[in-house]
Amino acid sequence: MAPADVALLGGLDSDREVMRFVSGGAPTPDSAIADWVIPRSQSQFREHGTGLWVAFDRRTGRFVGWVWLRLPRHSALPELELSYRLRRESWHRGLATEASTALIRVAFIATDTERVFASTHPDNVRSQRVMQKLGMRLAAENLQREQFDDGFTGRDVEYELLRHDWHRNHRPTGAGTTGRHRLVSPPGTVEMPA
């Protein structure tokens, strides 16, 4: 684990607006990133080739945010959960959609997953718009979510993309090449497929 990754991820999660629909605005402690987020990404990469990808602006080299393709904790089904979190100054540039498009390709080409799903707070219209642009369909509403210390509650919506739908609609030129992405583990830079 690179200590620099803890600082990058922690800095991102210290922005209340970024965390608004994630935790009600509460930051993530660095200890949770160091002891849970990064080790989980590393073990999933070792075992399944999935994990947390950090993204950098190709032009400036600045950290943009992350996209995560992870094995859900409580599911034995062949499915992967997609999530994304970007620094506020990187919003509205299509980057979440671009990076997620690339990871969905990874999911359906490099793993045997049958379904990629993503969930968010129902008021997080921006995030749902990304899911729609990825070709995901609304799959569930009113899903129970965690309650945070500051009273943030809500019931999530879930969107999904099934393997056969992805294959049917897949366009080889779907992802852009604005950014540079690398997996948190192992260290090094991995260019995402275009």
Ligand SMILES: CC(C)(COP(=O)(O)OP(=O)(O)OC[C@H]1O[C@@H](n2cnc3c(N)ncnc32)[C@H](O)[C@@H]1OP(=O)(O)O)[C@@H](O)C(=O)NCCC(=O)NCCS
């Ligand atoms: C959700 C998030 C990743 C989106 O990143 P992004 O790079 O700005 O997303 P994109 O630019 O690819 O697409 C955003 C879409 O939402 C739309 N949008 C932006 N603000 C909006 C708003 N207030 N209401 C409705 N739609 C909005 C944009 O117009 C765009 O759609 P379009 O391309 O059809 O115009 C980013 O806002 C973020 O990191 N938020 C904090 C973390 C978070 O909430 N993560 C999701 C929780 S699971």
